[in-house]
Amino acid sequence: MPESVNFDRMADRYDETRGGAERGRTVAAALAPHLLGETPPERxxxxxxxxxxxxxxAAFVELGWSVAGVDLSERMLARAAGRLPGRILRADATAIPLRSGTVDACAAVHVLHLVGDxxxxLAEVVRVLRPGGRFGFVGAGAPDGSDISEIIQAMQATLADGASRRDAPDTVTRLAxxxxxxxxxxxxxxGAGRPSTPLEAARQIELRTWSTFWDVPASKWSTIVEPALDALRGLPNPAEARPARIRTPCLIFESQSPGTPARAR
Incomplete structure (x- = not known):
């Protein structure tokens, strides 16, 4: 079983490379109506x-929700502390330090592919949710409609060698x-993503900005990634930004029974 991925290495660059506060507000606005149920926002x-x-x-707080968050990364949480003072905990999501049945909703945004177990x-999600509480899953966004995205998607498919993503919607649905x-x-x-040039896209891959590239072995880097970098740099007008459109899967689940403690607290 793989270990959960710690994002300490990305803390200083995360916001600028993942859409910043605007992305947070977009996701919260999309999820909130489906997670709320009959509970008033202020409760x-x-x-x-x-x-x-x-x-x-932070975007949910702006909408009036009471929010808590857990994460493995101390450096990411140090950034979150300014946005969510007193609302964050360093914890593994397989052992959430909350009592059973104490939250109305859980959310996991671009994270389930990073957890080991x-x-x-998901068992912990069920435990901490109240009966009828909801869980919102947001998976990996797929850009479409540009020559950049065509090259990157082909490269990622080759790297995956036929394996589906661990956060593929059908996989998450089955496990949930x-x-x-x-x-x-x-x-x-x-929605619209941040426009990017082929040269910028190549540079972000070289920097291993995305966790997909963190553990690519040297042999695959030279035979799969480097040809894709060459293809990006060889596109017409490589310094010209291409508009990006992102399609992101989002699933909403409902808890069917009271949470049961996985272990003594």
Missing amino acids: ARLLEIGVGTGLVS QPAV EQAGLRLVADLTLT
Whole structure:
């Protein structure tokens, strides 16, 4: 079983490379109506798993929610502390330090592919949710409609060698249902991404900005990634920004029974 991925190395660059506060507000606005249920916003309690620098949770606070967040990365949480004072905890999502049945909603945004034990995390989600509480999952966004995205997607498919992403919607749905969650909404968030040039895209790959590239072995880097970098640099007008459109899967689940402690607290 893989270990959970710690984002300490990205803390200083995370916000600028992941869309910043605007992305947080976009995600929160899309999730909030589906997570709220009959609970008034001023009484709604949300737990964000993998809170990171707090971009999404801070947007929920702006909407009137009471929010708590957990994350493995001390450096990411140091950034979140300014946005969410007193609302964050350093913890593994397989052992959430909250009592059972104490939150109305949980959210996991671009994080389930990074956790080592997905069934254990989802079991903890079920435990901390109140009966009828909801869990919002947001997976990896897929850019489309540009020559940049075509090259990057082909490269990523070759790197994956036929394996599906660990946060593929069908995989998450199967694991969530096994944990005791019921799928109630299947959405696609569609919006404009940050325009990028082929040269900038190549540079971000070289910097290993995305966790996909952190553990690529040298042999695959030279035979798969470097040809893709050459293709990006060889595109027409490589310093010209291409508009980006992002399609992001979003699933909403509902807890069907009271949470049961996984272990003594």
